[in-house]
Amino acid sequence: MVVKEFPIYVAGKFVKSRQRLEVLNPYNDRPVGLTFSATKQQLEQATKAAVKTFEITRKMGVYERVAIFDQLIAGLTKKQKAFARMISLESAKPIKDAEVEAMRAINVLTLAKEEAKRIAGEVLDLDLLASSDGRWGIVKRFPVGPVAGISPFNYPLNLAIHKVAPTIAAGCTLVLKVPSRTPLTMMMFAELIDDTNLPKGAISIMAMDRKVGDALVTDDRFKLLSFTGSPAVGWKMKERSGKKKVVLELGGNAGALVDESADIKWAAKRLVVGAFSFSGQICISTQRLFVHKNVYDKFVSEYIKLVKKIKLGNPIDPQTQVGPMIEAGAVKRTEKWVNEAIKSGSKVLTGGKANGKFFEPTVLDRPKPSLAICSEEAFAPVVNLYPVNSFTEGIKNINNSAFGLQAGVFTNSFEHINYAFQELEVGGVVINDVPGYRIDHMPYGGVKDSGLGREGLKYSIEDMTELRLMVLNNKTS
Secondary structure (H helix, E strand, O other): OOOOEOOEEEOOEEEOOOOEEEEEOOOOOOEEEEEEEOOHHHHHHHHHHHHHHHHHHOOOOHHHHHHHHHHHHHHHHHOHHHHHHHHHHHHOOOHHHHHHHHHHHHHHHHHHHHHHOOOOOEEEEOOOOHHHOOEEEEEEEEEOOEEEEEOOOOOOOHHHHHHHHHHHHHOOEEEEEEOOOOOHHHHHHHHHHHOOOOOOOOEEEEEOOHHHHHHHHHOOOOOEEEEEOOHHHHHHHHHOOOOOEEEEEOOOOEEEEEOOOOOHHHHHHHHHHHHHHHHHOOOOOEEEEEEEOOOHHHHHHHHHHHHOOOOEOOOOOOOOOEOOOOOHHHHHHHHHHHHHHHHOOOEEEEOOOEEOOEEOOEEEEOOOOOOHHHHOOOOOOEEEEEEEOOHHHHHHHHHOOOEEOEEEEEOOOHHHHHHHHHHOOOOEEEEOOOOOOOOOOOOEOOEEOOEEOOEOHHHHHHHOEEEEEEEEEOOOO
16 A cells, blocks of 8 residues: 655655654544654754744735735645545545635635735824823834744644734744644644745644654744643743743633523533544543533433434545544543543443443543542543532532633523623633534633734734834924
8 A cells, every 4th residue: 555655845845754654544544644754953953044034024025925825725725635535644634624624714814814904004183291292102012033943733724824814914934843643734824835925944744752842832932832632741841941922822621511591402402512523532521511500400301312323434425423532542541531430429310431442422420529530531432520619609610610711601681691701711602502613713821831922814823923012202402
């Protein structure tokens, strides 16, 4: 079987290295493609190119950046099905979800194109004191410089584009480290970049091991580090990042609350999607679910009925709703944590078993909150279910976590909506939908252990730019 090679994209050239990286389909362990892990020398080439090319990109006109986006949008739209298929093959994401991811990536590029046209400045009157009479100020945003980006395996295209698109819009340059488990989709995207008018060397895309990639964190030539991944890794990176700006999109342990006023059927339907899409391997996957005691039995009956209907199978099959987990180690960890909950007295309402790289969609009844399956980010198709005596108790329980990314609240009470918005310790409160809801222009990020800063095109561009003030004095005599 001939396996296609995908060279890495370094300083505007497609190159190879001695370290080959074979990517296997998590569903059947068959080869999907072959790429390469960058060497220390290749990363240095990419870094030098990013520094040098920044002198060009920072001066590019808006019309030039818009033209580059038009080229990328056209290229990705033309090859949208091929990208979706690659996402599915290398990550085991169900093909229907992979198609949505490819569509979202096009949307991100389109949004970034529009944001590039309105990177806002400001005019200030400075004559608040007599001594400042005749003075006024102009505030403008300037690109911060070369950016180091690190993207995760679970959205190999869209979350990487969330680093590429604002880079281009802001006039920065980028060295992007893609995940070794799912690198091929972005190697395909590198081909689209190479076909645009973007100056060669402005963006480099490559997989690399952690030892080589450490320079992305410590090298002061990078002026911003944008990392999406685990909290344990992200916060250590921040400690070692020096003077550069840092944006961290980290893990979650998302909670949802079903109020007694909620539409129970709607809540159950959405929370099945919210907990089990992509085998729960999403940082805002619903992991803790609190239901008012007055509707608990009704909700549980409806919820379990829907969970049992989930179709597991080959991700490339359009009928598949949930595929395998990314690797065997993730299944073993999930199995261990679920068994700990069972031994501690929790009842399995459905699921609970591993089969190869599959883990059954699992609902645990009232596991102890101190257990790993409840307190850590599971990143697995497991939800922990609890009754609560009141709405305020449910909000308190959601907040009882080291994480604070997003929360979902199902209620038809305006008073409860307002209370949730005021009291939840999270980056986003989603009313009558799941914590996993995200549209790509909204501010997205967390508090507590879940991160620092926000993504969403406008907000990423703000991070990738610095404010500069010019003071004009029209009184010189």
